[in-house]
Amino acid sequence: xxxxxxxxxGALTLPLIAFLGVTFIAPLGAMLWRSVHEPLVADALxxxxxxxxxWDGLAAPPEALYRTAAGEFQQLQASRALGGVATRVNxxxxxxRSIIMRTARELRGTAPASWREAMIAAHPAWGEAAIWGAIRxxxxxxxxxxxxxxxxxxxxxxxxxxxxxxxxxxxxxxLGNTLAASAAITLICLALGYPLAYLIANAKPPWPNxxxxxxxxxxxxxxxxxxxxxxxxxQKEGVVNDLLVALGLVAEDGRLIMVYNMIGTMVTxxxxxxxFLILPxxxxxxxxxxxxxxxxxxxxxxxRQAFLHVYWPQTLPGVAAGSLLVFxxxxxxxxxxxxVGGRTGQFISNLIAYHMQYSLNWGLAAALxxxxxxxxxxxxxxxxxxxxxxxxxxx
Amino acid sequence: xxxxxxxxxxxxxGRVCLVAFCAxxxxxxxxxxxxLVPLSFNAAPHFTFTEGMLRLDPDAYSLRWxxxxxxxxxxxxxxxxxxxxxxxxxxxxxxxxxLAALGLASPHMPGRGxxxxxxxxxxxxxxxxxxxxxxxxFGDIGLAQTHAGLIFGHAALCTPFVIxxxxxxxxxxxxxxxxxxxxxxxxxVTTFxxxxxxxxxxGVISGALFAFVISLDEVIVVTFxxxxxxxxxxxxxxSGVQEHLNPEILAVATLLTxxxxxxxxxxxxxxxxxxx
Numbered sequence: 017x018x019x020x021x022x023x024x025x026g027a028l029t030l031p032l033i034a035f036l037g038v039t040f041i042a043p044l045g046a047m048l049w050r051s052v053h054e055p056l057v058a059d060a061l062x063x064x065x066x067x068x069x070x071w072d073g074l075a076a077p078p079e080a081l082y083r084t085a086a087g088e089f090q091q092l093q094a095s096r097a098l099g100g101v102a103t104r105v106n107x108x109x110x111x112x113r114s115i116i117m118r119t120a121r122e123l124r125g126t127a128p129a130s131w132r133e134a135m136i137a138a139h140p141a142w143g144e145a146a147i148w149g150a151i152r153x154x155x156x157x158x159x160x161x162x163x164x165x166x167x168x169x170x171x172x173x174x175x176x177x178x179x180x181x182x183x184x185x186x187x188x189x190x191l192g193n194t195l196a197a198s199a200a201i202t203l204i205c206l207a208l209g210y211p212l213a214y215l216i217a218n219a220k221p222p223w224p225n226x227x228x229x230x231x232x233x234x235x236x237x238x239x240x241x242x243x244x245x246x247x248x249x250x251q252k253e254g255v256v257n258d259l260l261v262a263l264g265l266v267a268e269d270g271r272l273i274m275v276y277n278m279i280g281t282m283v284t285x286x287x288x289x290x291x292f293l294i295l296p297x298x299x300x301x302x303x304x305x306x307x308x309x310x311x312x313x314x315x316x317x318x319x320r321q322a323f324l325h326v327y328w329p330q331t332l333p334g335v336a337a338g339s340l341l342v343f344x345x346x347x348x349x350x351x352x353x354x355x356v357g358g359r360t361g362q363f364i365s366n367l368i369a370y371h372m373q374y375s376l377n378w379g380l381a382a383a384l385x386x387x388x389x390x391x392x393x394x395x396x397x398x399x400x401x402x403x404x405x406x407x408x409x410x411x
Numbered sequence: 412x413x414x415x416x417x418x419x420x421x422x423x424x425g426r427v428c429l430v431a432f433c434a435x436x437x438x439x440x441x442x443x444x445x446x447l448v449p450l451s452f453n454a455a456p457h458f459t460f461t462e463g464m465l466r467l468d469p470d471a472y473s474l475r476w477x478x479x480x481x482x483x484x485x486x487x488x489x490x491x492x493x494x495x496x497x498x499x500x501x502x503x504x505x506x507x508x509x510l511a512a513l514g515l516a517s518p519h520m521p522g523r524g525x526x527x528x529x530x531x532x533x534x535x536x537x538x539x540x541x542x543x544x545x546x547x548x549f550g551d552i553g554l555a556q557t558h559a560g561l562i563f564g565h566a567a568l569c570t571p572f573v574i575x576x577x578x579x580x581x582x583x584x585x586x587x588x589x590x591x592x593x594x595x596x597x598x599x600v601t602t603f604x605x606x607x608x609x610x611x612x613x614g615v616i617s618g619a620l621f622a623f624v625i626s627l628d629e630v631i632v633v634t635f636x637x638x639x640x641x642x643x644x645x646x647x648x649x650s651g652v653q654e655h656l657n658p659e660i661l662a663v664a665t666l667l668t669x670x671x672x673x674x675x676x677x678x679x680x681x682x683x684x685x686x687x
Contacts, residue, residue, distance in 0.1 A: 024517070026520065035563075040544075211432050211433055229675070233671065234440050236671040236672075247652075255446055258460065290436075365537060378543075378547070392536065405531060406515075406523070
């Protein structure tokens with residue numbers, strides 16, 4: 017069978033496909049699963065949720081619901097599992113955690129005649145529909161609420177999809193900021209990289225090799241180290257400010273704030289990503305014969321016309337390859353914004369990391385990841401159309 | 412030999428502007444890396460230039476931060492972890508990536524576009540997504556907080572770089588050499604080991620170096636999947652930077668940059684020896 021060249025070629029790729037299946041594709045699958053599957057509340061409050069299912073959300077909740085919920089809260093409290101449940105309800109509706117914890121504390125060891133009155137006495141919120149709706153929503157074993165949340169939407173008590181209140185709409189705005197900053201970084205890289213790539217492709221030896229080294233040294237160096245070095249460069253007592261003060265351009269007490277904000281993120285990321293633009297551009301420019309410009313000149317074109325009508329169109333494949341690569345890499349950046357971005361220079365990745373590490377809202381982190389992944393895939397399709405993913409190379 | 416028309420004043424001015432602009436871009440690319448070097452020899456516990464340093468006073472410079480790093484157990488452990496994880500991940504990525512690149516380079520490869528996209532996808536996927544997925548899945552299958560988990564995770568992230576580098580080398584390889592070997596009765600494996608591999612070796616080694624450099628710089632998978640026992644050099648730096656940026660970290664950064672320069676020189680040397 018291996019004598020068939022198609023089978024042989026395919027077989028060579030199989031080990032890696034299998035390896036990535038386990039180490040890369042399966043993790044993506046696990047994440048997709050995590051973004052829609054949240055069994056914790058459903059498993060913890062089965063009877064309460066069954067009664068909530070039967071309740072229409074409009075009439076006053078029946079006494080049986082109060083009794084069942086109070087019973088399950090007390091059980092969970094005894095097994096120290098109530099905190100996790102309350103946290104998840106809280107993610108559907110802020111404030112729920114303290115309501116549930118306080119009620120469970122006050123009801124401990126009591127056996128009132130009316131659970132309804134006892135719970136409302138513990139916290140008046142139990143007389144209203146909102147908290148019950150939140151518990152029902154949090155109890156969905158399979159849920160789209162993380163995706164709604166990631167898109168600044170939520171379901172109201174009747175299950176309609178509505179926008180989050182203004183002050184809680186953060187994710188789409190951050191995603192928009194990330195895309196806008198990435199686009200700006202791509203354009204700055206193009207403006208800085210195009211002339212340098214031109215010089216590398218057209219200068220007389222030994223300049224091309226020396227200039228190429230200046231591009232390749234950062235390319236091979238640690239992203240973490242380079243991000244860090246921009247703190248040293250841009251901070252208040254940093255090299256750039258020192259230089260500006262020494263030159264008298266800036267007063268000693270008027271040192272510029274250039275780091276721990278969006279400026280810091282943009283400057284740093286431009287330097288980190290510039291080689292990814294210059295290298296593919298150089299490869300394309302190397303293939304353009306200098307004869308073309310001279311032919312244009314001999315036909316009477318001035319340098320500007322020759323550039324615009326003869327040179328620039330031929331470099332477009334390199335411009336597309338480099339820009340799209342920079343843009344794709346930029347929107348997923350994490351390290352640089354985390355180090356030099358401060359509060360205002362964060363990207364969507366940083367918020368995802370926050371939910372992974374600190375708020376521990378993994379369902380939301382997973383849903384945000386998929387929103388980001390969709391953005392990347394859209395650009396990747398454009399890249400594949402315009403450039404072809406097989407042509408990706410770094411030399 | 413070019414017979415150019417005499418350059419006008421405007422041409423020359425344009426040329427000077429171009430060169431000046433490019434010089435500024437080169438400074439922008441290189442200066443931040445060079446700035447760290449003198450600061451790592453700072454005698455004072457700051458990461459700004461002291462007056463003594465600017466006067467080039469020898470007393471303002473010292474090796475104390477390098478000594479601190481070499482005497483610090485946490486740094487030595489980090490070096491050990493980085494080497495274990497980096498070398499193992501590089502080995503896996505290089506073997507699997509080279510095999511896959513050979514398959515992709517074959518003119519008979521079925522579904523090349525789809526397979527290439529799949530195999531390159533770890534490079535394009537934002538690292539936060541890969542790392543979060545690995546944290547979930549490796550946790551489910553018991554690989555979280557193990558060296559094996561980090562080795563597999565890094566190997567997955569590194570393979571695209573091996574594939575890209577080896578594919579570029581293979582595009583310059585003359586397949587007639589394989590046919591010649593086959594016509595002389597060589598088994599395909601013999602042909603690969605004795606004819607093709609020696610010729611594409613520079614590309615394979617470049618790919619391996621690429622993979623190692625990627626692993627050596629990776630922070631997020633280590634943070635999400637690893638524990639304190641798997642702290643690598645960049646992870647150790649990362650927590651250092653967030654607590655307090657001191658010249659100790661700059662000393663490590665300088666060593667890493669030196670390492671990058673050595674890798675760059677090696678790769679350039681390999682390129683010259685590669686098939687063209």
